[in-house]
Amino acid sequence: MDLSNLQKVLGVTGLGLGLVVGVGLGKRFFSQSHGRSFKSHGGAKDDPLTKYVLQNSLREHPVLQKLKQRTLEDQNYLMMVACEEAQLLANLATLIKAKKVIEIGVYTGYNTLNMALTLPADGVVVACDINMDFANIGKPFWSEAGVEHKIDLRIKPASETLDELLQAGEAETYDFAFIDADKVNYCLYYEKCLQLIRKGGIIAIDNVLWGGRVLSPGNDAETLSIDELNKKIARDSRVNVSMLAIGDGVTLAFKL
Numbered sequence: 001m002d003l004s005n006l007q008k009v010l011g012v013t014g015l016g017l018g019l020v021v022g023v024g025l026g027k028r029f030f031s032q033s034h035g036r037s038f039k040s041h042g043g044a045k046d047d048p049l050t051k052y053v054l055q056n057s058l059r060e061h062p063v064l065q066k067l068k069q070r071t072l073e074d075q076n077y078l079m080m081v082a083c084e085e086a087q088l089l090a091n092l093a094t095l096i097k098a099k100k101v102i103e104i105g106v107y108t109g110y111n112t113l114n115m116a117l118t119l120p121a122d123g124v125v126v127a128c129d130i131n132m133d134f135a136n137i138g139k140p141f142w143s144e145a146g147v148e149h150k151i152d153l154r155i156k157p158a159s160e161t162l163d164e165l166l167q168a169g170e171a172e173t174y175d176f177a178f179i180d181a182d183k184v185n186y187c188l189y190y191e192k193c194l195q196l197i198r199k200g201g202i203i204a205i206d207n208v209l210w211g212g213r214v215l216s217p218g219n220d221a222e223t224l225s226i227d228e229l230n231k232k233i234a235r236d237s238r239v240n241v242s243m244l245a246i247g248d249g250v251t252l253a254f255k256l
């Protein structure tokens with residue numbers, strides 16, 4: 001299926017474009033239309049430096065490896081988070097002793113499983129998606145890893161789930177949130193997550209470089225939305241920020 005059609009079907013465009021290391025050129029961003037893919041499970045895995053990074057740092061749980069292999073059989077596999085990025089998120093969650101996590105955009109649940117594996121026995125990942133078929137691909141692996149009980153899957157628009165958490169009095173009780181769903185709602189997700197995350201907690205936002213399209217957003221609603229959030233966080237005194245060129249770009253907002 002053509003990428004733009006696939007994006008319409010899915011209601012998201014996690015399929016964006018490429019982030020690779022352009023050695024010597026000082027250029028880091030290439031789109032798939034330029035023949036380069038950005039994710040370690042996409043074409044970028046053939047990039048020598050990406051290979052080196054993975055060979056020398058990736059420590060993937062055996063069930064995560066299996067879930068990745070299964071996900072790669074799915075036609076929408078480019079939506080999956082980059083493995084080395086997910087590992088960074090898990091390391092950060094461990095560092096801040098996270099117990100309560102929100103995942104906005106689950107797909108087959110690679111990062112949901114990744115986070116559930118890193119949480120203590122009484123930890124929880126509130127996993128938000130609108131597509132049960134995607135989650136059904138991942139669920140057997142969540143179960144095989146013995147962490148399904150830590151995953152609270154909510155199939156409905158993420159904004160509704162976030163509102164429910166707020167209405168349930170859970171403001172400032174979450175430690176970590178990962179925003180990785182429909183790009184046009186990024187600002188809304190960020191604001192709701194800021195309410196739900198405790199001080200010292202972390203909000204990670206995926207695809208913030210959008211394969212380089214943020215450099216010239218044009219009229220594309222998704223690119224404009226990502227760019228708007230990037231600029232908003234840059235001057236947001238409620239958080240400290242780091243924007244990292246890993247995967248398709250991830251912003252880490254540390255709540256003050």
Ligand SMILES: C[S@@+](CC[C@H](N)C(=O)[O-])C[C@H]1O[C@@H](n2cnc3c(N)ncnc32)[C@H](O)[C@@H]1O
Pocket residue numbers: 010011012014079080081104105106107108109110111112128129130131134156157158159180181182
């Ligand atoms: C890029 S994928 C998520 C990848 C995932 N974080 C991972 O670890 O591989 C985006 C997901 O967002 C979901 N999605 C799209 N619109 C949504 C919405 N309004 N609310 C919740 N999920 C949504 C899609 O169904 C899709 O599974």
